[in-house]
Structure formats: structure tokens, C-alpha cells
Amino acid sequence: MMSNITTEQPLLSVKNLQIGYGPKLIQKNINFTVKKGSIFALMGGSGCGKSTLLKSMIGLLPPQKGNFFFKNEDYWQASKNHRIKIAHKFGVLFQSAALWSSMTVGENIALPLQLFTDLSPTMIQRLVELKLGLVGMDHAINLYPSELSGGMKKRCGLARALALDPEVLFFDEPSAGLDPITSKRLDDLILNLRNGLGTTIVIVSHELPSLFTIADDGIFMDAQTKTPIAYGSPKALRDNPPCEQVNDFMHRQRFDQLKQKD
Ligand SMILES: Nc1ncnc2c1ncn2[C@@H]1O[C@H](COP(=O)(O)OP(=O)(O)OP(=O)(O)O)[C@@H](O)[C@H]1O
DSSP, X not given: OOOSOOOOOOSEEEEEEEEEETTEEEEEEEEEEXXXXXXXXXXXXXXXXXXXXXXXXXXXXXXXXXXXEETTEETTTSOHHHHHHHHTTEEEEOTTOOOOTTSOHHHHHHHHHHHHOOOOHHHHHHHHHHHHHHTTOGGGTTOOGGGSOHHHHHHHHHHHHTTTOOSEEEEESTTTTOOHHHHHHHHHHHHHHHHHHXXXXXXXXXXXXXXXXXXXXXXXXXXXXXXXXXXXXXHHHHHSOSSHHHHHHHTHHHHHHXXXXX
């Protein structure tokens, strides 16, 4: 008889991944899994390869070796057409928010819906309003990106990333360039979206306060040995750092504040 007990499958699994540019190695032996509905941080010092790993996960850079699974589908072994299909389950918010400057906010968010769905213009308009409502930017629907502040741009970029109801959201430095209050509001929004929609989130961020607040799990990559040296939530790595590099990174903010006071 079959057992009723099911083990929770991770949504994303990275197995022995090696990433780099041409022959240049950036990181090797990367292994981790991301649970559905969790917020997973890619951490490490400048230049260790966080953005490179993100690029490989969103389909912009084939790995040198290893596998990346979405559910049980091997992303990079899939045919190009199938890979594009899987990528429609991913939403991406880049550092710059990457909105088209010649289009209004509403047109920016409508674009993926026009390109990748057969929905009617009326339905697309409703969805655009809904997504903007989710990020508290309904009032910006007819504005151009140049009319928005940095925080507003990020929110609208997030609405566009949500357009196709992604199962996974990838964020590259979402709080970069934002003041601490706007950054805190963005963290609250990210947490609300995860709690409300159950979206799984993979995030690259240098902002320790933000990482401590929102991330449940993560990986710490080392630039010197070119391999991950720690796994766990940012808070756990801060409270029980397994080595000096992780300790220095996790307590950097405190050193920076002390330096500023000098
Ligand atoms: N297109 C490229 N071709 C060759 N090398 C690259 C390319 N893009 C980045 N690199 C190199 O790869 C390494 C990792 O860069 P990456 O941007 O992934 O690091 P990061 O951890 O995200 O850094 P940061 O925190 O400073 O943004 C760096 O040494 C960088 O110079």
C-alpha cells in the first residue's frame, strides 16, 4: 500500500553548479535548495558572484557545469522553447527597475501580458490595475518612469515582475539607492507579497538590516576560494558565524557605524 506521507519537494534545487564567463571560473560546487514560499538570500562580499548566480538562475547565463532544477525539471537541459516556458514562471526585478522610459507605468506592466497571454485589452487593463494595487501604486498608472521617485520605480518594477503571476521572484539589490525608510517600506511590501501570494523569492542584497528582516535561508559565497562557505538564514549566520569571513560580513554594518563615528 502507498503511504500517505509526502515529503515536501523544494521548488528550486541547485546541484554542483559551476558558473563563470567563458573559461573564467566565478563559483564552483554550489549546492542548495529553495523551499516553496521562502525568501532565499544570495550573500557574499563584492565580486564573489551573486549576480552571476542570479543570471544563471533566470536563464541569462548557461552554467559551466551542474544542474538547476525548477520543481523536477532540469532548466538548462530543457529545450530552448521549454526553458522559455519555465522562465514565464519567473519574475525579475533588476536593480534599476528597468522600466521602458517611453511607456507609461501602465503600458510597462501591460507589455508582458500582451506579449505572452491571449487576454483581451479589457482584462489586461484590469490586471494592470490589480498589480499596481498590490504594490500601492494605482495612482501612477498614467505616469512615465521619469516622473517617479526611486522607491516608486522599484514598486512599479515589482508590479511588472508580478504581471504573469510568477511562482518565483528574483530580486537583484532591490534596496540599492533607496533611503532607509523607503528601503524598509520595500521590505514590508516584499514580506506582504510573500505572505499574501505565497511567492518564492530569491534575493541578492548587500543590505544587512533588510536581509535580517526578510530572508529565511541563504547561501554565503566566498570570492577567494570561489565556492560557497556557509548556508543558513542571515540571522543564524550573524548569530553563529561558522568562520571569520562570514562573521566579518555579518557584522560589517556595526564596524561601518563605528567608523562613521570616529
Ligand atoms: N560579463 C562578464 N564577463 C567577465 N567577467 C564578469 C562579467 N560580469 C561580471 N564579471 C566578473 O565576475 C565576478 C563576479 O561578479 P558579480 O557581479 O557576479 O559579483 P557580485 O557578487 O554580484 O558583486 P557585487 O556585490 O559587487 O555586485 C567579478 O569579478 C566580475 O568582474
